Amino acid sequence: MANENTMAPDGLVDPRFVLGAFRPSALREMAAERVKLLRLLRHAGGGTVAALVAPQAVSVATTALSAVSTGWLVGAVGSAHRFTDVLGPLLVLVGIVLIDRMAQVVLALPSAVAARRVDGAVRSMVREIALAPEGIGHLDDAEFRDDVERACDLGLGWRTRSPGNAAVGQLTLLFQVVAGLAAAAVIAVHFPLLAAGLLVLSLLMRMLTRRQWMWMSAMSDVRMSEHRKAQYFAGLLGEAAPAKDVRLFGLADWLLTRFRDAQLTAHRPLWEVRTFVLRRQGLTFTIAAASAAVTLIVLGASGQSPATVARCMVAAWAVMGLSWLGQEAFDIDYGVATVRALDRVTSRHLPPARDSGCPASTGRPPHVRFENVTFTYRGADRPVLDDLSLEVSPGETLAVVGINGAGKTTLMKLLAGLYHPDSGRITIDGADLRELDLQAWRARMTALFQDFVHYGTTVADNVAFSAPEHLSDVAGINAAIAAAGAEQFIAELPDGIDTALWHGGEHGVGLSGGQWQKLAIARALFAAAHARDVLVLDEPTAHLDVEAEQEFNDRVTAGAGGASIVLISHRLSNVRGTDRIVVLDGGRITESGTHEQLMDADGGYAALFRLQAARFAKAEA
Template sequence: MTGVGEVLRERWRLLSLLPGAGRGLLAALLAAHLVTAVATALTAVVTGRLLDRALAGSQVGDVLLPLGAVAALVLAGQCAEIAREPLDLLAARRIVGALRARVRARVAEPEGIAHLGDDAYGTDLARVSESGGWRTRTPGTGAVGQLVLLGRLTGAVLCAAVLAWHAPLLAAWLLAVTLLMRATIRRQWVRLSATWDDHAGDRRRMEYWADTLGEVPAAKEVRLFGLGAWLTDRYRRQAEGWLDVIWRQRRGILRRQWWTFLLALVTGFAALHVPGAALAAGELGHGELVTMVLAAWGVFAVGAMGHEAFDIEYATGAVRAFDRLDRAPTGSAARGGAPAPGAAPHLRFDRVGFRYPGTDRPVLDGLDLTVRPGEVLAVVGRNGAGKTTLIKLLTGLLRPAEGRITLDGADLADFDVASWRRRVTAVFQDFVRYPLTLRENVALGAPEVDAADDAIRRAVEAAGGPGFLDRLPDGLGTLLTREHSGGVDLSGGQWQRIAIARALFALAHGRQVLVLDEPTAHLDVRAEAEFHERVIAAVPGATVILISHRLSAVRRADRIVVLDGGRITESGSHVELMARDGEYAGLYRLQAGRFAADRAEGVST
């Protein structure tokens, strides 16, 4: 169970987020809450005075002053309440906006991507980013909720002070019991909030099933395979699994409320009986009775668990997740190193080893590989051999666990990673389809330069062939998404050409190394080979690394290496490897035989 000290630290942590709302807004918010708190206590006092004067048969003029004071206090309290709602909402949005901006910066800060593959990191990231429960709850609403609670506590203390003027023991008793009841109820709901946090991973999986059911990319398979009912069932079972735990706890909380209800009943009776008995004994006037009852009600009201209590409990978990993200080591590569070589460098993997977190099997194990400047190197191997991991290490997205990668003999870790990446470009199998114009999609290959349309057009024509631009309604200004008015949807092959154009544009603006990581895996062997030849011809002098599991598509590479068991097992030209009659030759003949059989079958049909 969380101790008092820990609770106070968490509450202070929430309050520390409030400056994110901005000074002016925060000042207005504090003023609104202070007016609400003070108005409640003063209204109790002034209402009692008004009643005394009215019952004493005073002149109208004598009643007008307390009547005006009551009206002013009620009006001020109501205006403050009305103003608080939009102020609270705006402050919460600003706070959560600032916090999520810090999260985005923290996530994007590392030069590598290893942290994004960590499940605990992903769960914390989802916890900070999600809106909890059936009401929008965020760290922003929690911070504002803590301010709301402080305002309510301030009002309760002021009302207790008014009550203590007439009955100090009753005031102390009422305030203590009310805070005890609130703390007890809070403790019960904290368990529920902790359970909610523990099932953040389940909610992420639920969202995945829901998104898959409704998103456009999966729509064809969902309908073709009749997966709608299956996905709905997976979502339902995932939801029922953790909601059953939540509702079990809620029912338990409600069953344990009987003694809290009894204590509230006794306390409420005392708050009415003590001033009533004093009035009956002639020890108290009617105005003082009203003041005491209103003040007691002001104290008692703080015991109610308003929505701010749940906002706070939700937000403390989200802020804890944010703090873990903020402290988490992310394996960020060193910044500010030496600039990368301007020309295509001599690359070397020197006994490089790597394994992914949570696994015992090394993906790369003592790998040695040299890539000469201007060489066309093909890396082949079975699926899962570590080809893509090798590229991630080369581009600095991952860092070797063992060994080192060198550029012209110097350790890659000693270079500025951003500088090195301005020398490398890549086209991956899962390249991103940005919902931007064609011009912007291509220019992203070298975002640091002021892209001229002529350079973009040359890259597009080299990748897409003559006439590619003519088929688009607005040329380079064509918006490549159906989600916006006037946009168009492209085929997979057309998107592939745009991804290649992006890489060619990058090569024309300082990149010296091109990586093709199976961007054409969906093409047939002949088309893939023709594609490689066309791209290589377009980038003379650049170092090109081809990744493929289809050997016939890379046979014209200057050198081919076979990656197996985390190491390079064979190296040479296609002719040399075939003459060696090793694993490469065996796999090549096997694939060639299948290709010939497929062609024969196609001719016969």
């Protein structure tokens, strides 16, 4: 029978009766989490916390005083001969009630301010942690993304996952417990056993109910990925960028179906758990009813005066109020998950500080070597790069070619230190890249990827962000723009290089694809002019025609000023003039040489080049 009461038909176990639920270690862990919540209030500021504590302290005092004044009023009514005999106690009771209500009203503002300040501090902390690693591998970690979303308060569903709300709620709960203890002390003057029993039973009911609600919160947490999937489909339905495809291809119903399915997958198990919990409240109701019945019997049969009975009755009601889960309880149990997530993010992803150096620029491009490098993306079943070795000589223009998915972009991300090899090493002038100051190394290189960022800021910023320490170099920006062939169309913009390139913003301007490509050239040239001696061009012109891509490459090469250039292109005709071409296939370099050498070798490069040339000739015809 006990098993039937604690086990749902689908295998769910009632968390109130799980073996070890009340073990000392679990209680200590819960107490430690609550202390962490209170410590978060330091981010709210001393004045705000004081404004938060004062009304709470007033509420504690009014809880006990209202019971005492009620007893006083009842005693006065019993012996009164005229209204003026009860006027004093009545006014005192009314005044206490009004003060308590005013305290609750006053509490609303500092509560909101404190919660938002704590939330802001936590978000800033998470952003710093997310940006602190020098690589980007942690951003591929689904657990990291889930924890970041939890810690930053998504506001999923009907509640808000907010560490600020949880911290304020914990302070509120602390004062509620103190108020309950004060009310129990009023009862204990005459009925110490009744006071102790009511206090224990009220806290027990609260604990039992809280465990079930906390369990429900955890059930929702484990489905965070489904929540994120639903948000993704909702974004496709409501955002401007995908609107063309959605309407052109009639995808609205398909997206709505996927959105609904993701939402149901995320919420249906929670609905089942909620039904399971609601059907098992008999024990809680029994304890509540027994507490009320025992209180009435004890007080009624005590022989005490009506004043004493009334005083103890009001105090007993306040003690039993501890069993009620108010909004603060949900704020705590939903918000404490954010604190746990913050702890995990901090402990697992905050990189240790290190004091490392980077070979200073010698005035010439560095000598770069990939030595037996193997790399596998998180969750992949085979490596993208497998025992790869490659050398980039100082000042060399190197082309890396290969089919889509061969690992060309991965190679460049490893060069930039965004990922680290699983085995092997990358050296810069003989020094292992793992041991270098990556910020200093990145100050010597720049990269333009196929999906290079269109920053929603000015033309000048879009050029200078490749060397952001020189944002004020207006002459250098204009020189890069001129060398990129973008001078004419920028001169026609409303504010020249100060024009905001944000089509959706006020007074913003949108650019065509070709205009953005010219800005990309200017960005690369600006970097080359400011000591970036390794330039990586990772198919930033992949969607342009052959002539436009060739112009792009020629302009960057001409303005590189002797820097090493790594050029990735799927059009082999545009890499013919490079110093060396390497073919990446199966995670390794399979061919290396000049265009003529590779054509003479008659290998995979030659076959692919002839195939592309035949297609181009056919298109021309």
